[in-house]
Amino acid sequence: MLFVQVMQGVMEGIFLFLIASGLTLIFGVSRIVNFAHGSFYMVGAFLTYQIYPWIAEGTALGFFVTILICGLLVAALGLLFEVFLLRRVYHAEELMQLVLTLAAVLIIRDVTKFLWGLDDVTVSLPDALSGAAVIGGTYLPTYQLVMVGVGVVVLAAVWGFLKFTHAGIILRAATDDRGMVALLGTNQAHVFSSVFAIGCFLAGIAGGFAAAFESINYLLDTRVIVLAFIVVVIGGLGNFYGALYASLAVGILKALGLLFAPRLSMVIIFLLMAVVLLIRSLRRTTE
Amino acid sequence: MAQGDGTRADSETALQRRDPYAINWRLVAAVVVLQAVLLVVSPPLVVFALIEVMIFALYASALNLLLSFSGMVSFGHAVYFGLGAYGLALSITHFDFPIVLGIIAGPLVSAFFGLVYGILCVQLTAIYAAMLTLACAEVTYAVVFQWFDVTGGDSGISGHVPTMLGLAPHQFGLVVLCVVTVAILMLWRVVYSPLGLTIRAVGQNPARAAALGHGRKSVQLIAFVISAFFSGVAGTLFGIFHGNVFPDYVGVLFTVDGLLMVVLGGLYSFGAGIYGAIVYKLLDNLAAHYFQYWQLVVGVIIVIVVIVSPSGIAGLVRRVVERIGRRL
Amino acid sequence: MTAGAISQPALRVRGLHKQFGRFVALDSVDLTVDEGEIRAIIGPNGAGKTTLINVLSGQIVADRGSVEVAGRRLRRQHPHQVAKLGVGRTYQISSTLRRMTVFDNMLCAHNAVSGHWFSLRAGRLRTMEDTVLADLKTIELDGLADRVVDDISHGDRKRLEFGMVLATRPKVLLLDEPTAGMGLRERHELIDLVLAVTRERGLTLVFVEHDIDVVFKAAESITVMALGGVFAEGRPDEIAANSAVQDIYLGGNG
Numbered sequence: 001m002l003f004v005q006v007m008q009g010v011m012e013g014i015f016l017f018l019i020a021s022g023l024t025l026i027f028g029v030s031r032i033v034n035f036a037h038g039s040f041y042m043v044g045a046f047l048t049y050q051i052y053p054w055i056a057e058g059t060a061l062g063f064f065v066t067i068l069i070c071g072l073l074v075a076a077l078g079l080l081f082e083v084f085l086l087r088r089v090y091h092a093e094e095l096m097q098l099v100l101t102l103a104a105v106l107i108i109r110d111v112t113k114f115l116w117g118l119d120d121v122t123v124s125l126p127d128a129l130s131g132a133a134v135i136g137g138t139y140l141p142t143y144q145l146v147m148v149g150v151g152v153v154v155l156a157a158v159w160g161f162l163k164f165t166h167a168g169i170i171l172r173a174a175t176d177d178r179g180m181v182a183l184l185g186t187n188q189a190h191v192f193s194s195v196f197a198i199g200c201f202l203a204g205i206a207g208g209f210a211a212a213f214e215s216i217n218y219l220l221d222t223r224v225i226v227l228a229f230i231v232v233v234i235g236g237l238g239n240f241y242g243a244l245y246a247s248l249a250v251g252i253l254k255a256l257g258l259l260f261a262p263r264l265s266m267v268i269i270f271l272l273m274a275v276v277l278l279i280r281s282l283r284r285t286t287e
Numbered sequence: 288m289a290q291g292d293g294t295r296a297d298s299e300t301a302l303q304r305r306d307p308y309a310i311n312w313r314l315v316a317a318v319v320v321l322q323a324v325l326l327v328v329s330p331p332l333v334v335f336a337l338i339e340v341m342i343f344a345l346y347a348s349a350l351n352l353l354l355s356f357s358g359m360v361s362f363g364h365a366v367y368f369g370l371g372a373y374g375l376a377l378s379i380t381h382f383d384f385p386i387v388l389g390i391i392a393g394p395l396v397s398a399f400f401g402l403v404y405g406i407l408c409v410q411l412t413a414i415y416a417a418m419l420t421l422a423c424a425e426v427t428y429a430v431v432f433q434w435f436d437v438t439g440g441d442s443g444i445s446g447h448v449p450t451m452l453g454l455a456p457h458q459f460g461l462v463v464l465c466v467v468t469v470a471i472l473m474l475w476r477v478v479y480s481p482l483g484l485t486i487r488a489v490g491q492n493p494a495r496a497a498a499l500g501h502g503r504k505s506v507q508l509i510a511f512v513i514s515a516f517f518s519g520v521a522g523t524l525f526g527i528f529h530g531n532v533f534p535d536y537v538g539v540l541f542t543v544d545g546l547l548m549v550v551l552g553g554l555y556s557f558g559a560g561i562y563g564a565i566v567y568k569l570l571d572n573l574a575a576h577y578f579q580y581w582q583l584v585v586g587v588i589i590v591i592v593v594i595v596s597p598s599g600i601a602g603l604v605r606r607v608v609e610r611i612g613r614r615l
Numbered sequence: 616m617t618a619g620a621i622s623q624p625a626l627r628v629r630g631l632h633k634q635f636g637r638f639v640a641l642d643s644v645d646l647t648v649d650e651g652e653i654r655a656i657i658g659p660n661g662a663g664k665t666t667l668i669n670v671l672s673g674q675i676v677a678d679r680g681s682v683e684v685a686g687r688r689l690r691r692q693h694p695h696q697v698a699k700l701g702v703g704r705t706y707q708i709s710s711t712l713r714r715m716t717v718f719d720n721m722l723c724a725h726n727a728v729s730g731h732w733f734s735l736r737a738g739r740l741r742t743m744e745d746t747v748l749a750d751l752k753t754i755e756l757d758g759l760a761d762r763v764v765d766d767i768s769h770g771d772r773k774r775l776e777f778g779m780v781l782a783t784r785p786k787v788l789l790l791d792e793p794t795a796g797m798g799l800r801e802r803h804e805l806i807d808l809v810l811a812v813t814r815e816r817g818l819t820l821v822f823v824e825h826d827i828d829v830v831f832k833a834a835e836s837i838t839v840m841a842l843g844g845v846f847a848e849g850r851p852d853e854i855a856a857n858s859a860v861q862d863i864y865l866g867g868n869g
Contacts (some may be wrong), residue, residue, distance in 0.1 A: 033414050094413060095360055099550045100593045106396050106586030114580060181306070222539075226425075233418045267429045270422040274407070277419050281410040308737040408821055481726050481734040488723045495710040495776075497694035498672070498703065499727035499783055555714060558694070 005255045006137050011144045013251025014151035018206035019224060020231040020243045021158060022199030028238030029171060029195045032086060036104035038225025040200045043108065044074045044207025045216045046116050049123050052211075060128040067208035074204025075197040082196040087189065105221060112218045120215035129212075147209055154202065155244065171195065181233065208233050227254075230273045308479040310472060317466055326460035334456040340568045341460075341467045342524050347548040348474050348560030349517035354546075355555045356478055357510035358490030359408070360417040363424020364545050366404070367397040367515035369537030371522025373431065376444040376532045381437065386448055394516050400427070401515020402508075409451030409504045409511065412493075424542065432534040443533035450530030465522055471522050471561070477513055477556055486510045547585060551592060553599025562600040623686045625650045625787050626671065631680035633666055633843075640666040642843035648787075650685075653813060654822045655834035657827075660865060662727075662840040664823040667705060668791045671821075672704040673697035685786060703785030707792045709772040711764050711779070718760040720775055721747045724782035731815035754778035754808065758844065770801040777805070781812060790822040794829055796866065802826060806833050832857070839863075 023037045047070040055069075056062030081104060089097050129146055132139040162168040170191060207220075212222070231250050235242030252270055257265025322341075326334055346368050374396030378384040384392060404423040408416050431438050438444065450455025451459035477483050488507040489496040497503065525534045535541070544567065561598045566587070574581035592599050628646040633639075641663045648654050656664050669675040671682060673694040682689040692700075699753050712720050725743045726732055751757040754774050760768055764775065773793060780788065793809060796800040806829050813820045824830050830851075831839065837854045839847040841863050845855060854860055 076528055085590060085594065092593070093554070093599065095354060095550070096593050096597060098360070098417075099546065099589060102546070103586040103589035103593070106582040107590070110580040110583035110586070113584075134395065188562065226421075229418065229421075233415065263433050264429065267426050270425045270429075274419055274422040274426075275414055277422075278407060281415075308740060476737070478734055480737050481729065481731050482741050484719070484723055484726045484740065485732040487715070488727070491712045491714055492710055494674075494694070495712060495725070495779070496704070496723075498705075498710070499724055499779065500695050500696050500698040501727055501732065502693060502695045 002256075002259075004140075005259045006252055007138075007140060008144075009252030009255030010248060011251070012147050012255060013248035014148050014155075015209070016227060016231055016251055017244055018151055018154060018202055018209075019246035020230045020235070020247055021155070021240060022202035023228050024235065024238055024240060024243040025171075025195055026199040027232065028240070030090065030192045032090070032196075033094070033101070033237075034196075034199070035083070035098065035101040035225060036108065037199070037203055037228060038221040039108040040074050040078055040203040040209040040218040040224075041210070041224050042112060042216075042218070043077060044070050045138035045211040045220060046112060046121075046207075047073055047204070048208040049116070049121050049216055050210040052123055058124075058126055060126040061208045063126045063129070063212070067205050070208045071201045074207070075201035078200025078203075079193060079197045081192050086196070087192070090192070105225075105243075109218055109221060116218070118218065122215055123211040125212050133160050143213060144248065150205075150209065154180045154205075158202075158240070167194070227269070230269055234273050234276045273286075274277035300339070310475060317470070319464065319503055322464055323461060325534075326464065328458045329457075331456045334449060334460050335500075336572050338456070338460050338463050338528055340564055341463050342521050342528065343544070343548065343568055344561045344564035345467045345470050345524070345562045346518055346521035346560070347552065348471055348546050348557075349514045349521065350545045351510050351549045351552070351557070351560040352474060352478065352510055352514045352517075352551050354488075355557075356483065356487050356558060357514075358493065359412075359507055360420075361542070362417050362421035362546075363427075363539075363542055364405075364514075364518055365422075365539065365541030366424045366427045366537050367401055367518035368522035368525070368541055368545075369431070369532070370400055371397045371519030371524075372426070372526030372532040372536050373438065373444075374519065375523050375526045376447045377437065379447040380444060384450075389448065390523055390527070393526065394519035397519020397522065398512055398516035401512045401519075405508045405511035405515070408490055408508045412503075424537070424539070428534060428537050428539075433535055439478065440532070441534065442615075443531055445531035448527055448530055452527060459528070463528070466520065474513075474517060475557060482509070507604065533603075547589060550589060551599055552598065553592075553601030553603075556598065556601035556605070558601045558604070559599060562604065566600060623650065624648060624683075625652070625685060626665075626821065627681075628671070629681045631670060631677050631682065632668070633663075633670060633675065633677045639843045641670070641680075642747070643680070644840075644843070644845055646838060646845065648819055648821055649817055651817050653810070653833060653835045655830045655837045656821065656823045656840060657825070657830055657837060658840035658846065661842075663843040663846040664840055665791055666843075667840070668704065668789050668821075670824060671697075671789055672702055698783065698785075701784075701786035702789060703783050703787070704774070704789040705776045705780055705791060705793060707795060709769070709776045711772055711776050713765045714763065716761050716763055717751065717756055717767065717771075717775055718747060720764060720779060721750055721759035721782060724779040724780055725750075728783045750782055753781075761774070770797045770805070773797060774805055774808070777809065785818065787819045788821065790820070792823050792825060794824065794826060802829060803832075809833070 019037065019041055026032055026034050027210060029062055048066055051069060051144060052063065052066045055066050059202045085104070089100055129143045131142045133142055133145060162172055227250065232243055234250065235244070235246035250272070253269055253272060255264050257268045261268070322337070326337060329337065347608045350361065352366045353361055371393040375389045375393035378392040379386065379389040404420065407423065408419045411419055432440060434440070452462070454462065478487070485488055485501055485506055486509070488499065489501055489503050496506070522536060525536065548563030548567045549559050550563070552559030552561065570581060570585060574584050578584065596602055598605070624647045626645055626646065626648040631641050631644040633641040644663070644667060656667065658664055666675065670677045671695065673689065673692045676691050684697070684702055687700060689697065712723060715723070722740060722743060725747055727738065729739070729743065731739050748757060748760070751760055752775065756771060756775055756778065759771060764772060777790070777793065791807070794856055795803055797805065809820070810833055812818070822833070834851055837849065837851055839854060840858050846863060847857055847860050849857070
């Protein structure tokens with residue numbers, strides 16, 4: 001039982017990481033705390049619901065293609081948001097940035113309500129993914145295993161991108177020191193936009209995957225953004241690897257919390273965040 | 288808001304200084320009288336809306352003390368609003384307080400939690416502090432929501448205090464008007480006093496304030512407690528207004544309402560909470576009636592404010608007043 | 616105390632060491648500044664000058680070493696506590712309250728040292744107005760009193776920052792590049808002002824400066840830093856004659 005819950009937690013953690021990694025990358029580079037990230041995730045889920053029937057419904061390949069397309073569409077949406085709105089407040093106060101992304105949450109939510117209504121919708125899993133595998137004497141749904149696989153692939157891809165490509169190096173430089181980017185002769189605006197689009201892409205595909213095992217409705221955004229934020233804060237804002245550990249920790253803690261104290265599982269997670277924050281504050285800051 | 292005639296007759300410096308710290312009593316009197324007349328002549332439905340506007344004007348003004356002046360962001364201010372209402376309800380249902388004492392207890396409960404949570408939150412800065420306020424709020428919400436025996440959980444508490452103290456709507460409206468006016472004037476006193484100057488200095492530039500000898504944490508904590516207290520006053524009024532209290536009162540929606548009001552009203556001005564509450568609640572009451580997607584409207588307006596006119600409605604009002612002033 | 620007696624130094628620093636990751640910002644720095652002395656700290660970029668100022672003002676806690684201000688040893692005090700010991704500082708990038716008027720900035724400084732910063736009586740602020748105006752006059756900003764700081768020039772902001780520090784009646788002034796980014800004339804006007812006030816009030820002045828003209832004009836003694844350590848120390852003429860100093864300046868700063 002414990003093993004199943006822990007596995008469940010790991011899976012949820014990897015899934016969370018798909019969302020949180022985008023959030024933390026965006027923050028790391030542009031110092032924007034993007035409340036709308038959960039909304040992009042939700043849009044990804046609804047788009048999957050919308051598009052999947054058009055693209056070979058029922059097949060696993062069609063499903064993955066759908067999710068990829070949705071990820072790209074969400075990335076495009078994010079790019080629009082970044083270029084036309086967010087870019088104007090990079091130099092404004094933090095609160096203005098927060099509120100702008102908050103406004104995006106409101107707008108996206110109402111547009112979602114308008115387009116897809118208030119009721120839950122579901123996406124039926126392709127048959128190939130709806131079975132279960134037996135591991136260590138317990139049944140684990142195939143779909144979740146696939147998602148873990150996808151999560152690991154994405155993680156590896158982002159890691160490799162950051163580590164080995166020229167763009168990745170610029171990104172890391174930008175996270176460490178924003179002035180550096182200018183020194184490297186890179187157009188800072190392009191870096192910010194690309195990172196935002198990448199983050200939205202990750203959120204979009206996460207939403208697409210979620211569509212197949214969660215009922216989708218217009219409240220999906222807040223459900224996810226809070227958890228993603230907790231992960232990002234625990235991992236250290238802007239810290240890609242920190243977000244990974246935090247995702248796993250939060251995922252496992254949440255799963256175990258559901259087992260032992262179902263009504264308090266969110267409270268436990270918030271307490272974890274509070275404790276991590278306060279412990280960090282004890283180390284006296286140097287500038 | 289206020290522009291007294293505290294000019295200096297110092298011919299040496301020849302500086303005609305506007306005294307920005309005095310309360311413009313004529314303006315206050317005019318607004319109060321106008322509002323009182325509105326309360327008396329309007330039909331009950333409008334009176335209810337006006338009462339709600341007043342209560343939220345106080346709540347948003349209290350939050351504005353943090354956002355505009357102290358340099359803190361609270362993602363959980365509904366806690367202090369809602370705990371005012373819970374303080375009132377619980378002190379009556381569980382401790383058999385008379386109603387009058389319960390009304391006093393409400394804001395004090397808020398202030399107490401403001402102190403406890405504030406001590407934690409001021410250890411951090413910027414977005415980290417904001418996330419901690421959120422954590423405190425979520426934990427509080429969970430406790431309120433799930434501690435059924437005490438708070439009644441989901442179904443809340445009602446019947447502990449007669450709705451609107453048993454007064455007619457316009458009578459209760461006048462009571463609210465008095466309380467809110469006094470409370471907002473007290474907030475003005477806080478912002479435009481030596482303490483307020485200290486709070487603003489710390490809020491704008493903690494490093495400079497430290498070089499002047501101010502510790503950030505203690506000053507921000509004071510602001511946090513004051514803000515919690517006045518949010519609690521608003522929440523207590525809200526609890527009396529509806530004669531009940533629900534977990535929603537400490538929930539995230541009330542927090543977001545407050546934040547949006549302040550930004551709509553115009554950051555960095557004292558009137559932000561007042562203007563924001565008026566416009567936001569107007570939208571809420573009107574747009575929500577005719578248009579299902581009123582949050583879309585709010586969202587678009589916020590985007591416009593942030594991008595085009597960061598000084599919000601307050602900035603707009605200021606410009607209009609200045610233009611009129613120049614004509615006269 | 617007779618003129619010959621050894622008075623307590625205003626600042627005494629012993630074996631100060633500070634490391635950021637692998638980067639050694641301060642490497643066993645010793646520094647003694649006498650009361651009423653005017654000391655310039657120069658050196659190429661990355662020599663540790665600003666880090667030193669940050670340690671002296673409590674911004675940063677050193678890894679090792681001791682700092683004494685007017686005979687009092689600093690032990691992990693926060694900046695605002697160090698400020699109360701009589702240490703006033705300015706920042707490389709001027710640090711003022713940008714959304715307030717010049718007048719209110721100065722008022723803040725007076726309010727901070729009034730002993731009534733927590734008061735709710737607006738009247739207390741009004742009683743400070745005359746001193747505030749007088750102080751603005753001293754730094755020649757009285758004409759800009761009602762302007763919002765965001766709207767005034769960079770040089771005026773530096774001037775205001777200096778004025779605000781003065782208002783806290785410090786005994787020791789730490790100025791981190793007081794004239795950075797200013798025009799030539801502004802630069803000399805400001806440093807003249809700084810010198811006049813320092814001498815008039817008998818303050819101790821430690822300033823970091825890149826403009827060599829300003830340094831030689833103002834300083835009574837100069838400390839040269841390089842690679843986190845004290846490289847040379849002496850009277851301006853000694854430093855000017857020191858060929859090693861010239862080398863690091865030419866080598867380190869291009």
